[in-house]
Amino acid sequence: MSTNLFDLHGKIALVTGASRGIGEEIAKLLAEQGAHVIVSSRKLEDCETVARLIKEAGGSAEAYPCHVGRLDDIQGVFQHIRSRHGRLDILVNNAAANPYFGHILDTDLASFEKTVEVNLRGYFFMSVEAGKLMREHGGGAIVNTASVNALQPGDKQGIYSITKAAVVNMTRAFAKECGPCGIRVNALLPGLTKTKFAGALFEDQAIYEAWMTKIPLRRHAEPREMAGTVLYLVSDAASYTNGECIVVDGGLTI
Numbered sequence: 001m002s003t004n005l006f007d008l009h010g011k012i013a014l015v016t017g018a019s020r021g022i023g024e025e026i027a028k029l030l031a032e033q034g035a036h037v038i039v040s041s042r043k044l045e046d047c048e049t050v051a052r053l054i055k056e057a058g059g060s061a062e063a064y065p066c067h068v069g070r071l072d073d074i075q076g077v078f079q080h081i082r083s084r085h086g087r088l089d090i091l092v093n094n095a096a097a098n099p100y101f102g103h104i105l106d107t108d109l110a111s112f113e114k115t116v117e118v119n120l121r122g123y124f125f126m127s128v129e130a131g132k133l134m135r136e137h138g139g140g141a142i143v144n145t146a147s148v149n150a151l152q153p154g155d156k157q158g159i160y161s162i163t164k165a166a167v168v169n170m171t172r173a174f175a176k177e178c179g180p181c182g183i184r185v186n187a188l189l190p191g192l193t194k195t196k197f198a199g200a201l202f203e204d205q206a207i208y209e210a211w212m213t214k215i216p217l218r219r220h221a222e223p224r225e226m227a228g229t230v231l232y233l234v235s236d237a238a239s240y241t242n243g244e245c246i247v248v249d250g251g252l253t254i
């Protein structure tokens, strides 16, 4: 038995939204700690690039496409995991959509539906499928990437913030009902992190400077700075941590 609490050798991990940004860094860090990582997003080619980088660095990984807003795709990735690996130890629900940036009263139905389908229905049924598989094998760990917007709705990000608040409650609901099956469920709530996803906040100098005045560390996060918390949550170091939502925001929400 390893004395390293963060050792993930022998673990099978699925990370959604792993082709870039926060998900890519989570996938790389879990692989560095020994997990076999299934790198997933909508675009297979981009996932293959990340899986190749992991393998070149000495890790173990494969790419598998899954649009988490599509229930058929969710079934597909879990059929693949069942037939190839027979089990899953770690799920990181990280892929999310934020198609609308504007006043909440102008939210169009298509943006509403896309945000709910990916961020809420997607996280939910990924967790259901993962939970069933983990239950068959004595347990596992699920981490949901939510957002500080779950606590304080972001300006012009109404429906996105609402889905992220729901992810916090989802985390606690799954933690409560799946804990008896040995499945721990926790969440990461990132603050402002430099990725394509947050592009709108970085491109507008006035918006960016306004954020900087609110963040005690006076800087944004790099994606890699989110990955350590996920490693902690999926590892034995967090063996008694369940239903917890960890804010990683440089102090923004103090």
Ligand SMILES: NC(=O)c1ccc[n+]([C@@H]2O[C@H](COP(=O)([O-])OP(=O)(O)OC[C@H]3O[C@@H](n4cnc5c(N)ncnc54)[C@H](OP(=O)(O)O)[C@@H]3O)[C@@H](O)[C@H]2O)c1
Pocket (backbone or CB within 6 Å): 016, 017, 018, 019, 020, 021, 022, 023, 040, 041, 042, 043, 044, 046, 066, 067, 068, 069, 094, 095, 096, 097, 118, 145, 146, 147, 148, 189, 190, 191, 192, 193, 194, 195, 196, 197, 198, 223
């Ligand atoms: N960046 C921030 O400031 C910030 C702050 C708080 C929370 N977050 C959260 O952090 C998570 C990761 O975001 P990020 O900033 O790293 O964004 P990102 O760099 O834009 O990456 C998003 C990832 O999700 C994938 N993706 C998008 N829609 C998908 C779908 N329907 N199905 C499957 N994969 C999908 C993308 O790949 P494909 O295009 O190939 O699908 C990509 O791999 C999200 O949950 C986001 O809400 C980010």
